[in-house]
Amino acid sequence: MNVLQNVGIGSAINRVDGLQKVTGRARYAAEHPVPGLLHGVIVSGAIPKGRIVTLEDSEARAVPGVVEVLSHKNRPHVAWFDRSHKDMVAPPGSPFKALYDDKILFSGQPIALVIAESFEVARYAASLVRASYEVEPHNTDFHKAQAERFMPSKKRDTYHPPKNRGDADAAFAAAPVKVSAEYHLATEHHNPMEMHASTVVWEGDGSLTVFDKTQGPQNVRDYLAGVFGMSASTIRVMNPFVGGAFGSGLRPQYQVYLAVMAARMLQRSVRVVMTRQQMFTHGHRPEALQSVQLGAERDGTMTAIRNSATTSTSRYENNMEDVVIWGMMNYACENAAGEYAIAPVDTATSTDMRAPGAATGMTFFEMAVDELAYAAGIDPLEFRLKNYSETDQMNGTPFTSKALREAYAEGAEAFGWSRRSQAPRSMKEGRELVGWGVATGMWDAMFSKTSASARLSANGHLEVASAASDIGTGTYTVMTQAAADTLGLPVEQIAVRLGDSSLPKAPVEGGSWMAASVGAAVQLACRSVAEKLLSAAAKMQNSPLAGASMEAVRFSGGRIALRDDPARGVAITEVMRASGTDVIAVEETASAGISGMISQMRKSRNTHSAIFVEVRVDEELGVVRVTRVVNAVAAGRIINPKTARSQILGGVVMGISMALHEESMTDHRYGRFMNHNYAEYHVPVNADIHDIQVIFVDEPDPEVTPLGVKGLGEIGIVGTAAAVANAIFHATGKRVRALPITIDKLVDDTVAP
């Protein structure tokens, strides 16, 4: 009976789309059946920079079943101006336009699309397209690119420049205890399970329905409208299910552009799916170099922070991330200076990947903090507590909440940190060196204006809808719970629609703002339904609710009843019947509002975490096993502890992956990523993942967002790689400052002869 407690906000219900997913009924972008579908196969270029001289497609065209070969030579018109090709989250610069002209900007660039009646024919014919090139000098070596390091005057909208305080140079020079270290992160590709794919349905009247792998259907719709000069009302983009994305689906990818181009030209439905190899020819986490210099008093009081970083971008767009600000915000330290720039290489533009900037910058900062703790001879957790700050040190603002201290305490307790011995290599067991490491995680708690509709039918069935996306994060479930919470309906009576550009406006799914934002929008919409229901109920004959205010009633178990006397109430279906209402339909928009905007100016809003890691390293062979992880997270109110835990588990696995596995290896002679497949681009497998414990510390925060929710999609990865690296140092006594920490970096005589 007590439905509210069972399914509403805070309850650990199963994800509502789980059954569809495990039974294969959830359809992904390349799986929607369309009669008379054509298949497009992308031909990828071989050189990193230069010009296509000849593109020979006659052999391909001669294959029976081939309908067209699209290239720069015969492509239909697309918008001329760069701004028409910019999507909502594009960084400054000139966006890549596939098949636009003969110029090659990066290796693997699409140079043709072969369209045929069957996939097999398209694939075969694609292998017959021959290109010759005029090669120009290129550079993909990020270390060399440092010579071209710069900071453009036009910044990305999401970029926050570091704000310096005190005199970091003087403080560093004077510090009795100091460390200075350079860190490097290899390029990583998102590699979600589902490859980028689009199925474009030609509706006959010139309008299009596009099933796309994206994190933002309205972003794709508006982008396509701009590129092809179409009215947005003639394009409907659908992404009801997305097989992971991690940021790779924030921007429209070139397969959707190609598929729509082909569909419009041929006036047929077209599907284009990237290969796994082609997943290495677009966005990636930028390669990064970070230099951290830290100073402290002998007692461990931090006195100087100098934090400088460079990340890679392409030659045609300037992608930027917030890399250096995190440590400057987090620690009490009077003198801090940050500096950040980008350096161009001849690859596709780097793009946001789970916790962009923080996953890189906070990880390296936390590795440096560990070094400083050791230089000062202080336990690394104690060192962090000693330099704890209740306020945002960089912006000089309070946080809406910061329960990091509680996260440290609860994490340390669960992990057994107090049993750690400080000296490296001091916790050996048999041939295994045991190491315990700690690090801090930090991410934004953002809120983004979002709309949602709610529609209650006479039979008590509720549909809530928003153009939000669920990239595996649990948006369907969050929306269900927000609705159940407000209207007290059982889950079976609630249907959620999302992943459709024609639904009420929602931002792209990224930045961990979706749960807080769409949850608030659904709550608002459902509240508006509730108000209408109550006023109808009050008008019923002999209504037990006559004159009752919203505060005086409770929606629960499909009924509206007085809080003080739950026996007195009416069923929602009864209210609908009595008032002769077929349907109540509303749409509401959740925005920060005036008070929220003022709060955003005056206060910092962040999630925090404390990560504790145990590694076991074979002394002789350098084989690392991450045997235990505790991640204690302070993220405000938790909508669903089960899906929330899954988000953190995934983040931790990705952090372990960043620490030990992921690396896109480039042959700089060819300017090409070489390990472009799942066999050689390594992510952890089951054997690499052991015990992961997730703790959510209590952090009530009514101010941060309307629901008090902070979001969890990204915080799980931030700092995790640092905790692993710090644990490896504790185990082996060796500081490895280049991620990933592969076996070659640990097999040496300093670890064991």
Place this chain on the structure above:
Amino acid sequence: MNRFSFTRANSVPEAVRAGGGADTRFLAGGTNLIDLMKENVERPSALVDINRVGLAGIEERPGGGLRLGALVSNADTAYDRRVAERYPLLACAILAGASPQLRNAATNGGNLNQRTRCYYFYDTATPCNKRNPGTGCGAIGGVNRIHAILGASPSCIATNPSDMCVALAALNATVRVTGPDGEREIAFADYHRLPGDAPQHDNTLRTGELVTAIDLPDEDFSAHHTYLKLRDRLSYAFALVSVAVALRMEGDRIAEARIALGGVAHKPWRVPAAEQALAGQPASAENFDRAAELLLRGAQGQGHNDFKIGLARRAIRRALRQAAAGTPQSQTDKRIA
């Protein structure tokens, strides 16, 4: 992927008859061949499906030992009771490779003939002498952390990726083949070859020859063996370095030693001198070091893979210790024994 004809052979003679063309490929489990066809690396004009030719059993050989049919799956081989009891080294090596799904599909004949995982071999936009003879070797001077440190040539520095074959080399297996010219047997050491100036040939199989079986001699190394595989994650990755060791112990002394290395050369790497140096000697750290030194004599890095030399030395030492102590490396518990 290109167009090809497809025939299904119902017997070995039929397969051999159909398989005579230079551009013809036998299709077994398809876990390697189909991948390579999708990448346009293999472009056969004809495929001959051999899954119905028989050769699907494991039998006792008349004079002792076991005969493993070429079409028996890797999984069925590893979990066969006779293999697990009498040739645990082979079972361990198979289970160290790929994933359960792949081992269910992969066959013994296919495993022997699987091709290198060199990145350049797989990427038709780059040069590769093995894929397109005469185009050059992309890996030399390129990304080569997975490449050979032994037996490489200026034409090719690829490695043989198989785990199973490392054990078969150590066990002195024999490969049985049938071709247009009849049947023959190839000692395992002669089956795979070094790249030399013809890296397009991985092995000494002649055009149209079908592997029918792998014979295991009647020898017992079950008490002292190990397969130690080091890779970039704890499972489901190819070996950076692997070591198969089989020892016959007499008390504390090694009566006979077999050591084969994987992941370091174009074929499973054995050095008779290293094995002889251990014969009759106590199982001591110095002797293990000496064997490692002999095994790795002439080893040369290519830059990114320089670390393999040190890693191989340590791995050999450790594997010999594991085998001598009778504590083989578990293929499920990832702690190194």
